[in-house]
Amino acid sequence: AAGVIQSPRHLIKEKRETATLKCYPIPRHDTVYWYQQGPGQDPQFLISFYEKMQSDKGSIPDRFSAQQFSDYHSELNMSSLELGDSALYFCASSLPGINYGYTFGSGTRLTVV
């Protein structure tokens, strides 16, 4: 079965650079969520999109932005990277309806040096 695809799997950037993370949801899933998981921490909600519109916003820094495109894939753009941005970034997708669990991608591991 198709899963949530994230790219790249690993990314190394220097401080103050920019990074773009991509997420391709499961077909027919119209809701995409982004989470950030620091080393040894639980996933923290960043932002979500439903039908290409932002639906919810969590602890996403102003330096980050995201959008969902017409094909439902989503991109998380991160600028002025800081060392503390080093983390595992997960994308998840779900069907419409609030009683569904998310399906998570394998994540993008971002290392800022």
Added chain:
Amino acid sequence: AQSVTQLGSHVSVSEGALVLLRCNYSSSVPPYLFWYVQYPNQGLQLLLKYTSAATLVKGINGFEAEFKKSETSFHLTKPSAHMSDAAEYFCAVRALYSNQFYFGTGTSLTVIP
């Protein structure tokens, strides 16, 4: 506000022994509750979910959880631990009218041969 508390950041059991991972939720109304498993360097995989139907929920890999409103708990159990169960387990809550998940801090399960 929604939140979950996982008691015990590390749990060790012998192979074949009972697995019990604790999760308590905080919510003014019974929320939707989920357990996710995360293997090293992988994404979060849904184990099971409670969505106000049966209080005893069976999931994959022999895991199950029981929703107890009186105790505001959703503990995860498995009768007999297997070496392959060693992973990080996250309890998560989702409010009835929200897209956002709130994760617990996770419990690392070690299975001793």
